[in-house]
Amino acid sequence: MxxxxxxxxxxxxxxxxxxxxxxxxxxxxxxxxxxxxxxxxxxxxxxxxxxxxxxxxxxxxxxxxxxxxxxxxxxxxxxxxxxxxxxxxxxxxxxxxxxxxxxxxxxxxxxxxxxxxxxxxxxxxxxxxxxxxxxxxxxxxxxxxxxxxxxxxxxxxxxxxxxxxxxxxxxxxxxxxxxxxxxxxxYQNEYEIPQVKTRWEERLLALDKYVNKRYEDSLKNPENNFERSALRNEIYSACKNAELEPSIRTCESPVGSGKTTAVMAHLLRVAKEKELRHIFVILPFTNIIKQSVDVYRNALVLPGENPEDVISELHHQVEFSNYQSRHLAQHWQAPIIVTTAVQFFETMANNLPSALRKFHELPGSAVFIDESHTALPSWFWPQAWKWMKELSINWSCHFVLASGSLSRFWEHEEFSKEKDNIPDLIPRELQKKSLDFEMERIIPESIQDEFRELDDFINYVTNEKGPRLIIMNTVQSAAVIANTMQNKGYDVMHLSTSLAPIDRTPIIEEIKRRLSKENKSDDDWTLVATSCVEAGMDFSFQTAFRESCSISSLIQVGGRVNRNAERKDAKLFDFKIATNSFINSNPSFKTPRKVLEKLFKKGEIEKLKSNHKSPAEIVTLGMKWELMQDDNEFIDKVKQIEKAENSMDFPEVAKLCKVISSDTKLVIVKEDIIQSIKLGTKLSFKEIVKNSVQIWANKLDKLPIEEFEQHKDLYYWVGKYDPEFLGYMKSGLDGLYMVL
Incomplete structure (x- = not known):
């Protein structure tokens, strides 16, 4: 033998x-x-x-x-x-x-x-x-x-x-x-999963039915803006019936115009005609994925199907109801995968087997990059653009970049040596019509004088009609303003990454409840937040204040104001506030802030009113000016990535294309989770993430944080934590740890 x-x-x-x-x-x-x-x-x-x-x-x-x-x-x-x-x-x-x-x-x-x-x-x-x-x-x-x-x-x-x-x-x-x-x-840890049938044609019919019903329902509601509903319907038809070529397209369409379903209609048609394997929906932030997934599961899942198997939600916080759903999502095998821009593009750049294991599923896919202006840092886009072009030309992929403030970065020499002509899904006349409507909805204004005192700023804000939104550039500044307003007796809510994901969810639901039509009389209140609410959130405030940051951020915040043109006299303000030991600054915004100020002074923002320029044109101009002021730092990094990719230096590409800094550490803030880990209870990574915050590594020794003895590089919070309002900033605002 x-x-x-x-x-x-x-x-x-x-x-x-x-x-x-x-x-x-x-x-x-x-x-x-x-x-x-x-x-x-x-x-x-x-x-x-x-x-x-x-x-x-x-x-x-x-x-x-x-x-x-x-x-x-x-x-x-x-x-x-x-x-x-x-x-x-x-x-x-x-x-x-x-x-x-x-x-x-x-x-x-x-x-x-x-x-x-x-x-x-x-x-x-x-x-x-x-x-x-x-x-x-x-x-x-x-x-x-x-x-x-x-x-x-x-x-x-x-x-x-x-x-x-x-x-x-x-x-x-x-x-x-x-x-x-x-x-x-x-080892019985995995087993073969039958592929879920794509059924693109049937899903497109189901989407048509879903969109038509929503349109009919909107016409029955006298409180809805009928003109806006009709415009959404036109945009849906235009995207659905757009030409299938070229295989990279844009969709420049304002907030609330129905991009979520309109672009999906186009991609379903492309997938059907070209017999593609998957459709990817790429979103900038984890916290906005669920609402898109809910729409797609309601609209595209056919009778007898498990929604999780058809529409996979893939990010670090998601929970799966069974092995099959998890496997289909993690290995990009579901017909439709909704994930973050970071996970999608960092997979392309990766060199490790665990990350690249699923990569062979990408050829033969349609990809919808929503809120593309904020999907990636500017230095990543030149290489991402090359990958997208290679995937579209050589591997039958089809891309749509969509945004209400689309930056046409490929038109800059610094991004692409070739002048690529990328047509839009929406015909120019319809695009102009939607932009005219957008300009009636909201136009950004700039408050010229910097606020020297916090009280002056709060007085200015509270004199404007509510409900009001304030977005600050740092977690600390947002917490300081929210806490000060609450101490003065104002009705205020707070939302930032100082709160663990598990605590942010009920706050978001409460914000939606207070903004709903059923609560019209509940208007004298303020939400103080960071950029985590800037894109994709289905919020509609009366007035918004955005601490000066960048032109794309300012326009994006406009999507959280008078979202459905249901409010009169809505306002969006760009403002500056003096820094001190409480209000701090984000140094990475130094250049875009200068450019935004220049855009206001040169009258470029004013051109939005007369529709002489679209938001995309102004954002693209802003990016051009940013590059001119960037002291070649941008160019240097772009060249480093290009050199590493061309020479097949895979570890260097992965390192250079890391979007989220590895210099942050997970810090668990929930006492029951902390005790479970100390007792040796095994918890899933998702459970840990949901109950944690991320804090810069160089701040760990200055904060009330300790490291688990049995788990090196995993930390827990020992200071005060407020799950309903300030999160871990509760300790900082007690005057002990103002170093964040």
């Missing part, structure tokens, strides 16, 4: 036997090949699947080492294999002149590395310097064992080359997804 070889060790405590090497290799070869071949309808010159098959065939070759087999067979217990199992596969592939396959196998645990750095190592390209000599001596015997166990072999290099880093990421994605799935399936 021939000896059995193992790829993964047994778990007798779970009654799981060892994973046979021959079974694992044959499955990973089959699965990775299938995943790669599924891309063929979306790319004309797709490289042969032999490339991913060869990488899959040899990816675990080193596990056949006899020392490793002692652990993998269960003979010895050890958390780690004694011999690096990756090196043998790399050696076998290099001997066959399969450079790309070797590079991918080398990365299948540690992540994609820098191609140039590895090439500089000469004969140690992708090799383990500590064991390569021993592996070289043993490689033929390992290949013989492999051949007898699997009957799978691959010959010399067949001429496969990759023209871009994205193509290499996609091949890597197919391998690691197959490897991770087969391993997890053996």
């Amino acid at each position: 021939s000896r059995e070889f193992y790829a993964h060790s047994p778990k007798p405590e779970k009654n799981i036997s060892g994973h046979l090497y021959k079974d694992h290799i044959s499955e990973v070869v089959k699965l990775s090949s299938e995943k790669w071949k599924r891309l063929s309808p979306f790319k004309k010159d797709l490289a042969s699947s032999e490339m991913v098959e060869a990488a899959a065939c040899y990816h675990d070759l080193g596990k056949l080492d006899l020392e490793n087999q002692k652990v993998l067979s269960g003979e010895f217990k050890n958390n780690h294999l004694p011999v690096n199992h990756v090196d043998a596969g790399v050696k076998a592939l290099l001997d066959k002149n399969r450079i790309i396959e070797a590079f991918i196998v080398y990365a299948h645990h540690i992540g994609l590395q820098s191609k140039d750095s590895e090439l500089m190592r000469d004969e140690l390209f992708c090799r383990d310097k500590n064991i390569y000599k021993a592996i070289d001596e043993n490689i033929h015997s390992l290949e013989e064992i492999h051949k007898k166990a699997t009957s799978l072999v691959f010959g010399e290099y067949q001429g496969i080359e990759f023209k871009s880093a994205q193509e290499l990421r996609l091949a890597f994605s197919c391998l690691v997804d197959a490897d991770h799935f087969d391993t997890a399936r053996h």
